[in-house]
Amino acid sequence: ITGNRLESLAERCAADLASAPLPPMAAEVIVVQSMGMMKWLTLRLAEECGVWANSSFIFPNKMSSMLLNGFFPGSGNERYFDRDSIPWKVMSVLGRVTDNPVFNQTSDYLKDDHSGIRLFQLSSAISDVFDQYMTFRPDMITDWDRGGDKDNWQATLWRLLTADIKSESPPRLLERLGSMLREEGFRPEGALPPRLTLFGISYLPLYHINLLFAASSFIDINMYMLNPSAAYWGDILRDREAARIMAAFPIASEDPEADLHLDRGNPLLASMGRPGRDFIRAIFSTGCSTDEIFSGPEGDSLLSMVQRDIFNMIDRAREGEGVTPGQIAADGSIVINSCHSPMRETEVLRDYILDLFNSDRTLEPGDIIVMAPHIETYSGCIESVFSGSDSGIALPFAIADRGPAGLEPAVAAFFSLLDCGVSRFTASWVLSLLDCSPVMARYGFSVNDRERINRWVMDSGIRWGIDAAFRENLGLPGEEANSFSAGIKRLLTGLIVSGEGLCLGVLPLESVDTSDSALLGRFITYVNNLEEIYGLITSEHTLEEWSGIFMRIISLLFSPGTAVPEELMSVSDVASLLAEAGRSAGFTGRVGAAAVREYAMARLSSPRSVRDFISGGITFCEMLPMRSIPCRVLCIMGMDAGSFPGR
16 A cells, blocks of 8 residues: 555554454554654554554564564574674684684784774674675575685675574575475464554565565565655666666667656656665565555645655656746745754754744644754754753753663763773863762762862862872873872871971861861762772773673762662663673673773664654654654754765
8 A cells, every 4th residue: 555645544554454453362563664653653543543552563674583483483583693792703703713814804904903992893893784684685695604705704704603503594594485485385384473564664675575475475464655656656767877878878869868768757756765766666566466545745835846746756847847036935845044053053943943833823842853863963952942941932842762871961971981991080070970960879969069079179289190100001200299199188188187388298288177077088989989990991801790890880989789770770781781792692702991882882872762752742853764754844953964964
């Protein structure tokens, strides 16, 4: 079922599901491409059906594993490789093959990698690429499984990684399935879902399409696909593609495009819609039955004109129906602003949205979605501007697609500690950690205590470094002056001695008195704990040991004992994941903090919920591929040359 409006597709989906309901205890399996689409469709189905429950929303990879499990019980996993352990397994294998001439390229790349970060980054990249190979290059993976391409280091590494995996790779299973489907009387060995619904999927690789085609012989599969044009546009070409075809013919004609039957269609659709074009062509080539629910765009605005041109496959410039500068200036449906900074960009956006509310009383905050290539870059500006802290005008909003590191100051402070091994242990860094509420609560510091500690640090001359030995390890003169060791000596001396003269070679700090003894003791404990953390971070450890170090850091700086603050539960989960990943991968090597930090940050950076997506206010979210969520107003921030298009 294709259509150019998601709202119409959602209505049709709800009607189809309601007309042929599954048994009460059978879950409706719906495949979507993003968590945002899952939430939007859930709300629409609830509106259309009155009540919506007992549904299972899954992503395409989960769908493929479900179908493979139906054909080959126990063989299909959502990921052939365990996503959390495979980088360490790749690291382990690469560490064993340094003398193999096939791996000369990787050995040369890793030659000067003293910190191990380059090895981890390469291993992570290889893990991701191998995962994509199985989806987009299944024929190549099948060839590698058979022993082909022996001089290719990637093929050799693939075979080393999969040698101890008992199940066959998904491409091999799909190849077997193709042969089995040609056998008369074949039936799946396992259980397939009673029905499969795909909604709003804008692109699937051939691997998934072939699996769906195989499953369609046994179950009903309904696909609700967004299509911007009622005309067939599977053969339209970009200018570059058309030029390449014409250049292949040496004899030029007066109208080569007409002679060669080249169709450019709408230039915007041809240039920006290539994945959708290939997807539509692949779907229609399966011979599936189709139904269309199109409705032509209405209105006279520039936006309506662009939508109508795409819908009707018109190139307005070729037909001599251009738009005048006066029409552009008088129209407000498409607005482009050039701003000198993210803050100014956010302020202009707020003013534009306020003007929209003023001119259209039916518009609500929930009707507006704002996207940015990197939402974290703008999160601080958004919170400042839209909360009304600078103008007094507050607008309801929510920022989606933020990982825990962007949401919780405690998580940000934890990752700052993982970076301390490459820092100079500066006074500003030590004091900045006290801005984190769990740290202040851990040591019983109040706001007044924080200000007093700041004065002590400044008055005692503390600037950077733990002590003289710390500076010697950095290759600098072993001077203790202006270090934390020297400053704390002045603080302690000032606590017990009064006067301006030296005491045992130390100048007492006059701003400390006996009433400060408890506070000073807690501050010294805080600094000593940071020194212990620094010692742990600057050494290499096994993944099992790093798991314990993560929990030790939480205990030393955020919460005494075994209790983990709610803000750091995600870090605690990563600590457990580290130990389990090491055991699963059989990785026993020792790694530095840089690799562990990158691993932890990657696990925490992915949003795990849609709590703040379409929550009633203005939704700010990441500009992600394949994200097609209908709204009345769409704004895009951060469209500078360095951020878009993504590289």
